[in-house]
Amino acid sequence: MHTVWRGSISFGLVNIPIKLHAATENKDIKLRNLHAECKSPLKYEKTCPVCEKEVENDEIVKAYEYAKNKFVILDEEELEQLKKENEDKAVEIIDFVKLEEIDPIYFERSYFIAPSEGGTKAYTLLRKALEDSGKIGVAKIIIRSKENLAIVRVYKNTLVMETIHYPDEVRNVADVPNVPSSDDVTEKELDTAKMLIDQLTTEFDPEKYHDEYRNALMELIEKKKGAEQTVTAADKKATTTGNVTDLMAALQASIDKTKKPSAKPATKKKATKMKKNA
Known part of the structure; x- marks a missing residue:
């Protein structure tokens, strides 16, 4: 599993050398944009709209x-x-709170925490202390030049760090348009809705949920591959060479077309007479 961050985590005087590993992965199917004519992938270039030219990386400022x-x-x-x-390579747990006190809207990204060399005992200590207390740790960490607020909790037998949004990063719910201010429903409607909720209530099993669209898209892709409904991008070098060859052929044809007919060679008789006169 790829390591995305190395450092240490501390609570009180306890210091644990750790490594972070991304706990989740995006499985969205990425589709490329091709030129319909030659089936080549499109390039996206950085251009200046004022200078009307492509800008190199060394010409860009933040x-x-x-x-x-x-x-x-x-x-x-x-x-x-x-x-x-x-960027101090240390994560300091500054508070301990209950997980249910944090609304899920704050959660951003999850990382598995693994102990580095020499950190196994302290790692086990923190894991056991969080389990027994039913608490999670609130900490700060800098990842990729951004200071993140994070929580440290136990997931199965592993410590997990979850970055969370700062309060000013969560938009004001009062700005959401068209939210009804009163509960304009009848008692019968409410009882029916609650009965439906009871009927659909079950234990959460993440394995029962699947990305139906992604599965259908992959089935369609595999079906088209099996039927050999595929295309190959045009080779850039071959295309360039072909254009040059066509251009040279056109130029040569133009030159041949404009050539004046060459003078006819002198007859043998005329050539002999010219020789005698000489």
């Missing part, structure tokens, strides 16, 4: 747009300095 078309440019050196000042 900036913050504080108003429409007004920017504050930030140098790479300044950003790197801020990163070094804040």
